[in-house]
Amino acid sequence: MIILYDFRSANPPTDPRCGYSPFSWRVRFALRIKGLPYKHHWLELPDLEGIAKSVGADPTSKKPDGSPRYTIPFIHDPTTNKVVSNSFDIVDYLDSTYLDTTKMIPEETRLLQSVFANSDYTLVGQFMYPVIGKTMTKRTPSLVTPRNLEAMKARGPLPELTDEQEKEAWEKFKNVLGGFAKQMNDAGPFVMGKKVSMADAVLFGWFGITRWLWNETTDEWKDMMSWHGGRWNKLIEAFESLPEVEKYCDAEGNLKI
Numbered sequence: 001m002i003i004l005y006d007f008r009s010a011n012p013p014t015d016p017r018c019g020y021s022p023f024s025w026r027v028r029f030a031l032r033i034k035g036l037p038y039k040h041h042w043l044e045l046p047d048l049e050g051i052a053k054s055v056g057a058d059p060t061s062k063k064p065d066g067s068p069r070y071t072i073p074f075i076h077d078p079t080t081n082k083v084v085s086n087s088f089d090i091v092d093y094l095d096s097t098y099l100d101t102t103k104m105i106p107e108e109t110r111l112l113q114s115v116f117a118n119s120d121y122t123l124v125g126q127f128m129y130p131v132i133g134k135t136m137t138k139r140t141p142s143l144v145t146p147r148n149l150e151a152m153k154a155r156g157p158l159p160e161l162t163d164e165q166e167k168e169a170w171e172k173f174k175n176v177l178g179g180f181a182k183q184m185n186d187a188g189p190f191v192m193g194k195k196v197s198m199a200d201a202v203l204f205g206w207f208g209i210t211r212w213l214w215n216e217t218t219d220e221w222k223d224m225m226s227w228h229g230g231r232w233n234k235l236i237e238a239f240e241s242l243p244e245v246e247k248y249c250d251a252e253g254n255l256k257i
């Protein structure tokens with residue numbers, strides 16, 4: 001069974017709001033669309049580099065000092081004994097390895113999909129990020145593990161936004177999504193209409209992390225699900241209508257069910 005290396009949050013693994021990496025949510029989206037079972041290996045930021053090196057995961061970029069930067073998500077597929085990092089490359093690997101599953105990166109759109117996935121957190125992320133930073137500082141004790149929080153703060157202060165700035169960032173986030181919605185095929189619920197692709201995984205990643213911060217009971221979440229004719233809700237429903245493929249593990253990676 002595929003092992004997905006991901007950051008642990010303070011929510012229990014069975015909670016759909018457990019993960020908080022938009023990049024991991026991309027892979028979780030693709031795995032579910034493809035119907036490929038997987039289990040998580042949860043880790044914390046201080047352990048990332050050591051674990052990535054120990055399983056042979058490639059770094060995905062460089063740090064400002066030029067040294068390799070390791071990131072989650074990365075996967076280990078025991079069936080092929082391959083380890084793959086970087087969300088786009090993971091989905092690409094799944095496409096080319098599991099040929100009888102839904103292809104997420106149609107050849108004729110490869111460049112477009114990769115630009116969308118790799119452009120500086122995508123436009124959505126650029127606006128979302130300050131809101132996340134602010135919300136993390138406000139809600140963190142219940143969401144981020146203390147070790148992760150300590151490691152994040154050691155790198156510098158998390159974004160400090162006034163309420164007004166947060167509102168502006170939220171509004172920009174809505175407008176960017178609105179811009180996408182205008183260009184998207186009305187047949188939906190996917191970017192390519194009825195055909196799901198990597199671009200949906202990218203958008204879903206942002207919804208995954210939004211739901212982690214503002215769960216379904218919050219006004220922010222309800223607000224967002226009504227935006228643009230409710231089309232983002234339809235994307236989430238399309239994902240949730242498929243059978244769950246995640247096999248839940250405890251913190252040590254042992255299967256629970």
Ligand SMILES: N[C@@H](CCC(=O)N[C@@H](CS)C(=O)NCC(=O)O)C(=O)O
Binds near residue numbers: 023048060071086087
């Ligand atoms: N291009 C990578 C980006 C992944 C990424 O930035 N992951 C973050 C978590 S959301 C990470 O692992 N950060 C580690 C660090 O900052 O040291 C991908 O698409 O998978």
